[in-house]
Amino acid sequence: MVNTSLERRTLLKAAGTAAGAAAVLTPLGLASPAHAATTVFQHGVASGDPLPDGILLWTRVTPTDESRPGSGLGPVVAVEWHVATDPGFAAVVRSGTVSTGPDRDHTVKIDVTGLRPATTYYYRFRYGATTSPVGRTHTAPAYDTDLAHLRLGVVSCANWEAGYFSAYRHLAARGDLDAVVHLGDYIYEYKTGEFAAAGRVVRPHQPANEIITLRDYRIRHATYKTDPDLQALHALVPWIITWDDHEFANDAWSGGAQNHDPATEGSWADRVAAAHRAYAEWMPVRLGPDARIYRRLRFGTLADLSMLDLRSYRSQQASGVAVDDPNRTITGHAQLDWLLSGLATSTTRWKLVGNPVMISRLDFGTLPAWSLGPLATLLGIPSNGYTVNPDDWDGYNADREHLVNFLRANRVSNVVFLTGDIHSSWASELTTRTTVQSPTAVEFVVTSVTSDNVDDFTHTPPDTLSLAIAGVLRAANPHVKWAELDQHGYGVLDVTPDRCRMDWYFVTDRTKADAGAYLARSFSVDNGVARLHEEVARLHEE
Known part of the structure; x- marks a missing residue:
């Protein structure tokens, strides 16, 4: 039984087939590969972490029947790779050969360098006589x-x-994205x-058991990589990703997780090592020493975009006045110093932060605890009010206040947090108990691609109970400008020198592979301020 007392789903409750890789070629308008490509390269191709002179490329080969994911079997093989400036590969600019085998689950990662800035490239892999889909x-x-x-x-x-990845399909169909930012819970x-x-299980995953071992994590990653909509989006645009907890186990922290029992599931360190290794093999991401994933792209x-890791270094989740303890951290001290230094020294117009869990405060009750002054201390009330989701930054007030105070002291402006995790949509201004009338940054929270939210947890019709809950939340939290708790979908962040705008798109039915999508809401923040304003939603359906 899942204990939800320490997970983002508590917030929501308290508030009331594998497909062939040929599908990835459709958006490119290229010819479908031979059947052999869907067998050898059945997990598609991907790119990630774009630099001015380089890009990371990924694929997996299945050279023999026994070389299935997680098997630890199969031969060591040589895989060719080619990068060209045209989809027909008449102008190949980089190429090479790399070996892979069961020691890395037959995955291939190439960090290509020596490329031109702001340039579109096409890439492919070849094993023997079989060529991969073109990315x-x-x-x-x-x-x-x-940049304009x-x-x-x-x-x-x-x-x-929980459903089909229609959100990925609609993003792939746009044809206007520079990159995709994935904020965690990829698996x-x-x-x-x-x-x-x-x-209700819409489509069963593999393996059927909870994943704990390296073999388990490899098979689960492989299952996700067979989704045709996920493959299509990976093949069309580079991804910039970080992990949250479910890449390991629910409500993970540096020393364990809510969904990990050492008595029956073994060492947490062993499980994390297995998850890290499978992630490094299967994801188009650059990891530093000790599986460091926090990094910055420009x-x-x-x-610039600072991608955070809010699992590997955090203190264990707590409640009550413990959330104010300055010795507890969500980022770890080294990562927080890295983030603050990067924000303060940035020379870009906008400072985007890929932030896996919500940073904006959520007060509950008619009066926030900070407004009670000495009475709050007497009553033992946390300085930012009680929280039912200590897994978010609300459970780590000291780190949040240090960050906000640093931004104010150093006059760092144009900071925009991009957040996932809580399966709902939010547009908020970042404040603390001492900066209620003077926000320091803004936060855009995107909803889940498929994972359950309020109407799913409460088994109520959409836009019924959730509307009342959202109204109560907004009344108690004036810095929250919008909250939507029922829908599934994705966001599109549109950035110019003058403003940063988030468009929220919702899919019509996550349980249907052909679900449509529609633009639901748009909020913007202008250059030099930390105030949100709603834009009239442009009628748009996909």
Whole structure:
């Protein structure tokens, strides 16, 4: 039984087939590969972490029947790779050969360098006589480029068993994205049926058991990589990703997780090592020493993007006045210093932060605790009010206040947090108990691709109970400008020198593979301020 007392789903409750890789070629308008490509390269191709002079490329080969994911079997093989400036590969600019085998689950990762900034490239892999689907990617602009526009897809929380990844399909169909930012929960660790679509498994994942071992994590990653919509989006645009908890286990912290029992599931360190290794093999991401995933990418003079890791270094979740303890941390001291230094020294117009869990305060009750002054201390009330979700930054007040105070003291402006995790949509201004009338940054929270939210947990019709809950939350939290608790979908962040706008798109039915999508809401923040304003939603359906 899943204990939800320390997870983001508590907030919501308290508030009331594998497909062939040929599908990835459709958006490119290229010819479908031979059947052999869907057998050898059945997990598609991907790119990630664009730099001005380089890009990371990924694929997996299945050279023999026994070389299936997680098997630990099969031969060591040589795989060719080619990068060209045209989809027909008449102008190949980089190429090489790399070996792979069972020691890395037959995955292939190439960190290509020596490329031109702001350039579209096409890439492919070849094993023997079989060629992979063709992928398209592009490098970042040079750091000193006065970039006029940046558009990012933003996604989070894609649970295979809860539905289809239509959000990825609609993002792929746009054809106007510079990159996709994935904020975590790319996979889920649960056993079959433990966390599905309101209790119903739409499509069973593999393995059926909860994933704990290296073999388990490899098979689960492989299952996700067979989704045709996920493959399509990976093949069309580079991804910039970080992990949250479900890449390991629910409500993970540096020394354990809510969904990990050492008595029956073994060492937490062993489980994390297995998850890290499978993630490094299967994801198009650069990991540093000790599996460090926090890093920063830059897009000319317009924006940089700091991607955070809020699991590996955090203190264990707590409640009550413990959330104010300055010795507890969500980021770890080294990462927080890295983040603050990067924000203070950035020379870009916008400072984007890929933030896996919500940073904006949520007060509950008619009066926030900070307004009670000495009475709050007497009563033992946490300085930012009681929280039912200590897994978010609300459970780590000291880190949040240190960050906000630093931004104010150093006059760092144009900070935008991009957040996932809580399976709902929010537009908020970042304040603390001492900065209620003077926000320091803004936060855009995107909903889940498929994972359950309020109507699913409460088994109520959409836009009924959740509307009342959202109204109560907004009344108690004036810095929250919008909250929507029922829908599934994705975001599109549109950045210019003058403003940063998030468009929220919702899919019509996560349980249907052909679900449509529609633009639901848009909020913007202007250059030099930390105040949100709603834009009239442009009628748009996909």
